[in-house]
Amino acid sequence: MIALARRYRPKRFSDLLVQDHVVAVLRGAVARGRVGHGYLLTGPRGVGKTTAARILAMALNCPNREASGEPCGECENCVRVWNGSANIDVVEIDAASNRGVEDARDLRERAMYAASQEGHHKVYIVDEAHMLTREAWNALLKILEEPPPGVVFVFATTEPQKIAATAAPVMSRLQRFDFRRIGPAAIRDRLRQVLTAEQIAADEDALTLIARHADGGMRDALSVLDQCLSFGEGAVTADRVREVLGLVDDELYAEVLTLVVERRPAGVFALVDRLMDAGVDLAEFMGGAAEVLRGLLMLQMGAQPEGLTEALRTTLESYRDRLEAGDVLRMLRLLAENEMGIRRSVNPRLVVETLLLRWAMLDRIVDLQEVLEGGKRGGGEKGG
Numbered sequence: 426m427i428a429l430a431r432r433y434r435p436k437r438f439s440d441l442l443v444q445d446h447v448v449a450v451l452r453g454a455v456a457r458g459r460v461g462h463g464y465l466l467t468g469p470r471g472v473g474k475t476t477a478a479r480i481l482a483m484a485l486n487c488p489n490r491e492a493s494g495e496p497c498g499e500c501e502n503c504v505r506v507w508n509g510s511a512n513i514d515v516v517e518i519d520a521a522s523n524r525g526v527e528d529a530r531d532l533r534e535r536a537m538y539a540a541s542q543e544g545h546h547k548v549y550i551v552d553e554a555h556m557l558t559r560e561a562w563n564a565l566l567k568i569l570e571e572p573p574p575g576v577v578f579v580f581a582t583t584e585p586q587k588i589a590a591t592a593a594p595v596m597s598r599l600q601r602f603d604f605r606r607i608g609p610a611a612i613r614d615r616l617r618q619v620l621t622a623e624q625i626a627a628d629e630d631a632l633t634l635i636a637r638h639a640d641g642g643m644r645d646a647l648s649v650l651d652q653c654l655s656f657g658e659g660a661v662t663a664d665r666v667r668e669v670l671g672l673v674d675d676e677l678y679a680e681v682l683t684l685v686v687e688r689r690p691a692g693v694f695a696l697v698d699r700l701m702d703a704g705v706d707l708a709e710f711m712g713g714a715a716e717v718l719r720g721l722l723m724l725q726m727g728a729q730p731e732g733l734t735e736a737l738r739t740t741l742e743s744y745r746d747r748l749e750a751g752d753v754l755r756m757l758r759l760l761a762e763n764e765m766g767i768r769r770s771v772n773p774r775l776v777v778e779t780l781l782l783r784w785a786m787l788d789r790i791v792d793l794q795e796v797l798e799g800g801k802r803g804g805g806e807k808g809g
Contacts, residue, residue: 429654430647433619436498436507438480441473442611442643447602451477455484456494460546461600462572465554467585468604471642475517475552477604478579482506482515482548485577486540513541515548520556529561533568536576547576554580555587562592569598606641609633609732615643616650620661625654627661630734634666637716637732663734673700673710675737678717679744681781685756686747690785697778707773711760711780717741718757725750756784 435441438448447466454460464481466474483496483503490496496503505512518532532549540547551557557565569578580599582588589596613632620627631653639646652669653661667674677696684692700710720730721741725748733741759780766776 428648429619429623429651430644433622433647434507435473435476435480436483436503437495438477438484439495441477441480442607442615443605444473444477447477447604450602451481452484452494454494455481455490456492460485460577462576463569463578463599464580465585465588465596465599465601466579466581466604467601468583469606469641470583471639471644471646472604472607473643474581474604475550477602478548478550478581479506479509479515481577481579482546482550485546485548486514514545515550517550517552519553520551521553524556524558524561526558526560526564529557529564533564536568536578537573539573540575545575549576549578551578551580554582555584557588557592559591562588562595566592566595566598569595607639607643608641609636612636612639612641612643612646616646619647619650623654625661626659628663630663630736631661631666633732633734634663634670634672638666638670638672663736671706671709673705673713675717675734675740677710678714678737679740681714681784682717682721682744682748684781684785685752685787686744688785688788690782693778693781693785697774697781701774707777708768711764711767711777715757715760715764718753718760721745721748722750722753722757725753752787755787759783 438452441448460481464478466477468474480496483498483506484490484494486502486506487496487500488502489500498504498507502512504510506515509517516535518528532551536547536549538547565578568576572578578599580588585601613629613636616627616632616635635646635649635653638649649666649670650661653665656665656669666672677700680692680696684690684696700707716732717737720733720737721744723730724738724741724745730738763776763780767773767780770776
């Protein structure tokens with residue numbers, strides 16, 4: 426069966442999520458016959474860069490193209506490009522495995538030949554373009570300065586700064602478009618559309634967890650949904666998503682907050698024991714704790730956090746008045762100070778236990794800090 430990310434890949438510019446600033450320019454360029462010879466598409470993974478490049482290639486060579494610049498998406502040319510099938514006029518290159526100067530020279534030579542049909546464009550889509558070597562970019566520079574008629578280069582990358590460092594002269598020859606991360610709400614909406622088309626039910630909390638894990642990438646969200654559908658029959662539930670992704674149950678975060686509210690540092694050791702026994706990644710656990718604390722702080726300040734399941738939102742509402750906003754802010758600061766230590770330490774358990782103990786003993790730590798600061802001020806006045 427075809428993967429969801431592939432089956433529901435956009436076929437039209439208008440289907441690209443939250444990239445209206447890119448869509449308007451590319452579609453308008455096709456409609457007005459003002460397509461550039463070189464484009465650089467940048468942005469996080471899974472937001473539509475390669476898809477946009479394919480749609481551009483479809484539109485340029487579609488015999489049934491709409492006046493707006495949209496491809497029909499149904500003709501033989503469009504279907505071949507959309508499927509990634511062999512096509513003499515549209516060539517996709519993975520720069521991660523074709524990154525050297527000889528590969529670039531071969532590309533340059535092929536680009537000198539005319540398209541297979543009059544009125545067609547030759548489109549070269551280079552993915553992971555930041556992997557090209559400096560020598561490869563130098564080999565491409567001449568053809569980008571003086572491109573043959575009807576040839577379009579589209580470079581896609583998640584790391585444009587590397588291209589700027591290795592091939593600064595090339596940047597000025599390309600039109601650059603920065604793709605945006607896709608927000609959780611837009612990802613949830615798209616997941617609902619896909620599930621409706623597949624006639625499968627899903628909990629809203631399940632969609633929220635998938636959208637949060639996707640980190641702005643629609644492709645990643647659809648891949649996770651695919652895993653959840655393969656995991657079992659019936660509706661997609663939040664518990665199934667947690668099991669597939671190895672996420673920590675929200676109840677454990679509630680237990681952490683309870684230890685802090687009740688000032689029970691001794692309970693930290695048993696909690697961490699349970700995390701270790703369950704094989705939980707401690708760095709991931711603390712990353713989730715940061716999201717929980719951020720959500721709690723936003724609720725305390727009257728804001729509405731996005732990306733929380735309804736169950737977690739209800740839990741945080743119950744702690745809203747049991748913790749001072751200042752304490753939550755201190756907890757976040759302590760977490761930020763220890764984040765890299767958790768990820769890099771040879772003993773992350775010790776770092777996490779120490780951090781949770783400091784949270785559970787927060788009032789005593791703050792009192793001691795105030796005493797020390799008061800002593801410093803007193804000493805300063807006496808010395809003056």
